[in-house]
Structure formats: structure tokens, C-alpha cells
Amino acid sequence: MSSNRFYITTAIDYPNSVPHMGHAYEKVVADFYARAARLRGIDTHFLIGLDEHGQKIQEAADNAGTDPQSFVDEKAGVFRALYDKLEISHDDFIRTSEDRHHEFAEDLYRRLKESGDIYKDHYEGDYCISCEKFLTASELVDGKCPIHERPTTVIKEDSYFFKLGKYRDQVRAHIEANPGFIYPDERRREILARLDDEVRDLSISRSTFDWGIPVPDDPEHVLYVWVDALSNYYSALVRPNDLTERFWPADCHVIGKDILWFHTMIWPAMLLSAGYELPRQVYVHGFILDKDGRKMAKHLGNVVDPMQVVEEFSVDVLRYYFLRTFSSGKDGKFSVDELEERYNSELGNDLGNLILRVSKLVQTKLGGRVQVGADNPEFSERLAPDATIEEFFRCADAREHNRAMESLWDYVRATNAYLNDRAPWRIGDETELSKVLGAGVEALRVIAHLASPAMPAVAASIAAALGFELGRIDDVGAPAECEVRPSTPLFPRRETEAKEKQKAKKQPAAPEDPFSKLDIRVGRIDEARDHPDADQLFVLTVDLGEDEKRSICAGLRAHLEAKDLTGRKVAVLANLKPAVLRGVPSAGMVLASDRADGAVVPVDPGEADIGASIQVEGIETKPKKKLSKSNFEKAPLTAKGGVVVYKDKPLRTPAGDLAVDSEDGATVR
Numbered sequence: 001m002s003s004n005r006f007y008i009t010t011a012i013d014y015p016n017s018v019p020h021m022g023h024a025y026e027k028v029v030a031d032f033y034a035r036a037a038r039l040r041g042i043d044t045h046f047l048i049g050l051d052e053h054g055q056k057i058q059e060a061a062d063n064a065g066t067d068p069q070s071f072v073d074e075k076a077g078v079f080r081a082l083y084d085k086l087e088i089s090h091d092d093f094i095r096t097s098e099d100r101h102h103e104f105a106e107d108l109y110r111r112l113k114e115s116g117d118i119y120k121d122h123y124e125g126d127y128c129i130s131c132e133k134f135l136t137a138s139e140l141v142d143g144k145c146p147i148h149e150r151p152t153t154v155i156k157e158d159s160y161f162f163k164l165g166k167y168r169d170q171v172r173a174h175i176e177a178n179p180g181f182i183y184p185d186e187r188r189r190e191i192l193a194r195l196d197d198e199v200r201d202l203s204i205s206r207s208t209f210d211w212g213i214p215v216p217d218d219p220e221h222v223l224y225v226w227v228d229a230l231s232n233y234y235s236a237l238v239r240p241n242d243l244t245e246r247f248w249p250a251d252c253h254v255i256g257k258d259i260l261w262f263h264t265m266i267w268p269a270m271l272l273s274a275g276y277e278l279p280r281q282v283y284v285h286g287f288i289l290d291k292d293g294r295k296m297a298k299h300l301g302n303v304v305d306p307m308q309v310v311e312e313f314s315v316d317v318l319r320y321y322f323l324r325t326f327s328s329g330k331d332g333k334f335s336v337d338e339l340e341e342r343y344n345s346e347l348g349n350d351l352g353n354l355i356l357r358v359s360k361l362v363q364t365k366l367g368g369r370v371q372v373g374a375d376n377p378e379f380s381e382r383l384a385p386d387a388t389i390e391e392f393f394r395c396a397d398a399r400e401h402n403r404a405m406e407s408l409w410d411y412v413r414a415t416n417a418y419l420n421d422r423a424p425w426r427i428g429d430e431t432e433l434s435k436v437l438g439a440g441v442e443a444l445r446v447i448a449h450l451a452s453p454a455m456p457a458v459a460a461s462i463a464a465a466l467g468f469e470l471g472r473i474d475d476v477g478a479p480a481e482c483e484v485r486p487s488t489p490l491f492p493r494r495e496t497e498a499k500e501k502q503k504a505k506k507q508p509a510a511p512e513d514p515f516s517k518l519d520i521r522v523g524r525i526d527e528a529r530d531h532p533d534a535d536q537l538f539v540l541t542v543d544l545g546e547d548e549k550r551s552i553c554a555g556l557r558a559h560l561e562a563k564d565l566t567g568r569k570v571a572v573l574a575n576l577k578p579a580v581l582r583g584v585p586s587a588g589m590v591l592a593s594d595r596a597d598g599a600v601v602p603v604d605p606g607e608a609d610i611g612a613s614i615q616v617e618g619i620e621t622k623p624k625k626k627l628s629k630s631n632f633e634k635a636p637l638t639a640k641g642g643v644v645v646y647k648d649k650p651l652r653t654p655a656g657d658l659a660v661d662s663e664d665g666a667t668v669r
């Protein structure tokens with residue numbers, strides 16, 4: 001981004017039915033870039049809106065038994081509500097049925113005419129009402145539109161034409177001279193290849209319906225939807241306040257790949273004809289596909305309602321999933337299972353635990369107050385954020401938002417590793433502790449700022465919990481005192497009970513309780529050694545009463561000494577799929593729980609015999625042979641009243657309850 005202003009737009013949606021995942025995805029992607037620009041203090045203008053004219057809308061209104069204006073008015077409310085809910089930070093919302101838009105669209109038409117680029121002729125062809133465009137014979141598949149899989153209509157009518165072909169060479173030269181004009185490069189090559197062929201003039205009016213902007217001087221015709229629609233990007237800047245000087249040309253038009261031609265040939269040609277500057281970039285995202293790889297679209301009956309996902313998780317979780325999972329410019333399959341997995345691991349374990357650990361320690365060990373700032377050597381030497389910040393914005397400028405998120409997550413993980421290494425729960429000296437925890441909070445200040453374009457509400461919650469202000473990225477690092485308040489987890493473990501119920505609804509056969517697949521047994525640690533290659537891990541030799549003792553790796557080195565473990569009885573998840581961790585085999589998992597002060601403590605089976613099975617009353621166990629980690633996570637174990645519980649019921653050995661030294665609600669894993 002060269003200048004200090006940024007004008008970004010999205011496609012304006014057809015409000016002929018309800019908004020879907022594809023609409024939501026596009027707006028979230030654009031919103032990320034708008035917020036990232038504001039975070040750097042760049043004067044930003046972000047436009048979204050609705051494309052309200054045309055035959056498709058008129059038909060939808062007829063079917064609904066109402067007039068088109070009332071129809072789009074009602075739909076506009078639905079779209080706006082979704083975008084508000086999704087925290088889209090648009091500065092303007094244009095609707096093509098607004099007067100301000102009509103005036104400009106007419107004006108643009110006159111300019112094209114004055115340039116000698118309009119003539120009247122007649123047109124005959126196969127028209128797809130859903131695409132609102134004529135299809136060539138080679139585009140048809142079995143006589144149908146390949147996108148909407150429905151038959152086209154033969155339309156023959158008088159029409160005004162725009163001399164599109166005249167601009168082919170000029171547009172091609174522009175694309176060739178400006179490599180960044182079309183992102184990603186594969187779309188640029190696609191258009192350049194298409195521009196090798198003849199470009200036919202474009203029919204830009206219709207006389208078979210009247211829901212549109214009348215052609216100036218010939219009100220029998222209305223402007224063809226695309227001329228009308230594309231001009232929104234400029235019309236919205238003209239009124240109510242003239243922002244054209246400040247923001248035209250647009251820096252980035254965010255669109256889907258199905259409307260590439262309109263934005264990279266037709267729109268530039270119209271602007272050239274009318275004497276306006278060309279936009280700096282057309283950013284083309286891929287499609288959100290269903291789990292079988294088909295485009296999500298209403299007529300295919302495979303849409304997932306974004307609102308439903310938002311209600312089940314949260315807005316920011318959906319935004320995070322969109323921005324982190326799908327590679328920029330590529331198609332992506334929407335999978336609720338993957339979303340859930342990322343929720344648990346990246347949001348819950350990486351970020352959520354970091355926030356919880358740091359804030360609890362500041363409260364319990366420092367009375368809730370801590371000094372932050374980049375001048376703290378613990379921070380500047382161990383957690384210097386400059387490379388991360390630079391990489392984050394380099395990726396944002398290169399339109400690689402998923403990479404920007406990856407670089408942020410590397411930093412989140414580095415901060416966790418730093419805390420494991422410094423083990424503040426073991427530091428007694430208050431000055432040293434203040435430095436270490438100050439560094440942790442300062443790192444979270446960086447993280448909250450960089451997370452804010454993707455997850456604005458999460459960023460605000462982190463700031464509120466840790467007691468710092470969110471501002472521009474340049475403000476980060478200034479010394480300040482933070483007051484850390486008790487807060488609730490941002491990414492709580494999800495109610496599996498509710499989920500199970502929902503699943504049960506879907507499949508009438510009673511589902512097995514996830515706990516029944518677990519094989520938890522009492523074991524004794526006979527030996528604990530440092531892992532040769534992983535400084536967090538112990539290699540334990542554990543006796544489970546079997547013929548052979550087992551080797552199990554456990555991430556307890558930051559918390560306990562080897563001598564604390566030798567001879568100790570523990571609860572072991574015995575059927576966890578064996579793995580090799582940095583060269584050392586591990587068959588099982590020692591159950592432990594997180595304590596609020598950051599310590600991790602193994603749960604205690606008390607006097608029970610080695611090999612004894614640990615059960616929950618009322619659940620018959622049929623352990624799987626090799627249990628995956630995710631299947632284990634489906635049966636969340638937590639601490640309650642000093643014992644380990646599953647669905648509020650205690651886990652029991654034959655000798656009594658499984659004890660745990662953690663607060664209520666702590667996860668046992």
C-alpha cells in the first residue's frame with residue numbers, strides 16, 4: 001500500500017433470497033483488510049451494498065406477491081442484520097435503488113455516449129436469468145447454464161450496446177503493465193488468455209422488464225444490471241458527501257471468481273470510456289464449497305446458514321475459521337468438524353490458555369497490577385514482536401491473510417513456550433516475577449492488536465481483561481500500568497451434552513456415550529527420565545499391571561521434578577493410539593489438570609491397585625482399541641469439588657473417587 005488512504009469494496013449482493021456463507025465469507029475477508037489498514041492509521045473507506053435491480057429480483061418479488069421496491073427493502077434489512085452481526089466495519093452501504101445511485105449511473109451512461117461508445121442494435125441469445133447474462137454456445141452444458149444448472153431463455157430484443165471490443169487492447173496493456181492489478185496470478189493469466197480472443201460489444205440495456213434504471217433519453221429501456229451494478233463503486237463516493245477526490249481510484253475491489261470478467265474487462269473499459277482512473281486492484285477470492293466440493297448455492301440446496309454457526313460458536317470463531325483456514329484466493333470446503341477442531345486447539349489451547357494463565361498469575365501473584373512496555377528486557381530479548389508485526393502486514397499487503405494469521409499464531413505459540421520455559425509459577429522473587437509476567441501481558445497486547453482485524457470482539461475482550469487500551473499498532477510498546485481483572489474463558493470448552501443431544505436428534509439410534517470408549521486405568525510411575533530431544537517432556541516407565549511396562553511421554557517437566565514422579569500412582573488413558581514423540585515411543589497418557597496458577601498436576605487415584613479400571617457410574621465401557629485424541633476430547637473431564645468428573649459424575653476407582661488439586665471447571669487431560 002503506497003499511499004495513506006485505502007478504499008476497499010466488496011461485490012454488492014443480489015438480495016433475491018437470503019444471504020449465505022459465500023456472501024459472509026467475502027465480507028469478512030474484505031473487513032480484515034479494512035481493519036488491518038485502520039490498525040496502521042491509514043485513512044480507510046469500506047463499501048458494501050446490494051444490487052437490487054433486474055429481472056431476477058422482479059421475478060422474486062412477483063413470486064412473493066409484492067412490488068420490487070418493498071421486496072428489496074425487506075431483504076436489505078436481512079442483509080444488513082447479518083453484516084452487523086458479523087462485525088463488518090463498512091463505512092457505507094449502497095443500494096442501487098437509491099436516488100444517489102440512479103443519478104450517477106445515468107451520468108456514467110451519458111459519458112459513455114459522449115465518447116461515442118453507445119449504439120443501438122438488436123440482440124438474440126441464450127440468457128441465464130440467474131447469472132443475468134447471455135451465454136455463448138460453448139459455455140452451455142447440455143443446453144443449461146453450467147453454474148445454475150437450469151435451462152437458459154432465448155431472448156431477442158432491441159438493445160443499446162457499449163463498444164467493449166474497442167477497449168480490449170488498452171485493458172490488456174493495463175493488466176500487463178500492472179502485475180498487481182488482478183490477484184491471484186492464476187486469475188490474471190485466465191483473463192489475459194481470454195483477451196487473446198475477440199471481445200464482443202456488450203448489450204447494456206433491456207426492454208423486456210422495467211425494474212431498473214431507465215436509459216436516459218429512451219425510458220423504454222432500462223440499464224442492464226452490470227452497468228448499473230458496477231457503477232456503485234463510484235456512485236457511493238459522490239453522494240451524500242463528495243469523497244471522490246479523497247478515495248478514487250479504489251484500492252481494492254473484493255469479488256468472487258464468477259464475476260471476474262465484469263470487473264477486469266467491462267468495468268475498466270467503462271471507466272476508460274468515461275474518463276475515470278482505473279482501480280488499483282481486483283482481489284478475487286475462491287468459493288466456499290460444501291463438504292462434497294460443490295459451490296454453496298441456494299439452487300443446489302447445500303447452503304450452511306452462517307447465522308447457525310455464529311449461534312453455535314461465536315462471530316469471531318467463524319471469522320477466524322474463514323481467515324485462517326481457507327488459503328487466500330482459493331476455494332475451500334466448509335467443515336464444521338474442522339472448525340471445531342481449530343476452536344479447541346488453536347483458539348482454546350493456544351490463545352485461550354495463554355490469556356487465562358497470564359491473567360490468573362498476575363492476579364494471584366501480583367495483586368492484579370503489572371507494568372507493561374517494550375522497554376522490559378524480558379520482553380525485548382525474548383518476545384520481540386517486530387519481525388511478527390512486519391510479517392503480518394507484509395502478508396496483509398500481499399493479500400495473504402491466512403499467512404498473516406499464521407505468523408500471528410507462531411507468536412502466540414512462542415509466548416506460550418516462553419512462559420513454560422520461565423515457569424513464573426515457580427518464581428519467588430517479586431521483581432523478577434513482575435518482569436516475566438509484564439512480558440507476558442505485553443506480548444498479549446501485541447497479540448490483541450494483531451488479532452483485531454480477524455477477531456475484533458476477542459481483541460476487545462483481551463484488552464478489557466488485561467487492562468490495556470486497543471489503539472493503533474504503533475501505540476503498542478508504550479509503557480503503561482495494567483489492572484488485570486478476573487475474566488471468564490474466551491473459548492470455553494463447548495457443552496458436549498448439548499452437542500450430543502443434537503447429534504442424537506439427527507440419528508435416531510441412541511449414540512454411545514463418548515466416555516464408554518475410554519480405557520482409564522491406575523498405573524504407577526517406576527521411572528522418570530528427561531526426554532533426550534524435547535525439553536518439555538519426561539519419558540516415564542509406567543506399570544499398568546500388564547506383562548510389560550509401558551513407555552509414556554508426559555509434558556510435565558515445566559511443572560515437576562523427576563523425583564516427584566517416581567513411585568507415584570497416576571491415572572492413565574491406556575488405549576490412546578500409540579505415537580512416537582521425537583523418537584521416543586509413547587503408549588498412553590497420564591491424566592493431569594491445569595491449575596489456575598499455571599501449574600499442571602497429575603490426578604490422584606489414591607489407594608487403588610495398579611491396573612484397576614476407572615469408571616463412571618451408569619456408563620458401561622466398551623473401550624476402543626486405539627483411541628484418537630479427538631475421541632478422547634469428546635468426553636471432556638473436568639475438576640469439581642476436588643474430584644474428576646464427567647458430566648458432573650465422579651470418576652471412580654474401586655477404592656474411591658479420582659482426586660484432583662484444581663479449581664472447579666479445570667480441564668483434565
Ligand code: MSP
Pocket residue numbers: 010011012013014015021022023025026051229230231232254255256257258259286287288289295296297
Ligand atoms: N450482484 C452481483 C455482483 C455485482 S458487483 C458490482 C453478484 N451478486 S451475488 O449475490 O450473486 O454474489 C455476491 C458475491 O458473493 C460475489 O462476489 C460472489 O462471487 C460471491 N459468492 C456467491 N457465492 C459464493 C460462494 N459459495 N463462495 C464464495 N463467494 C461466492 O454476483
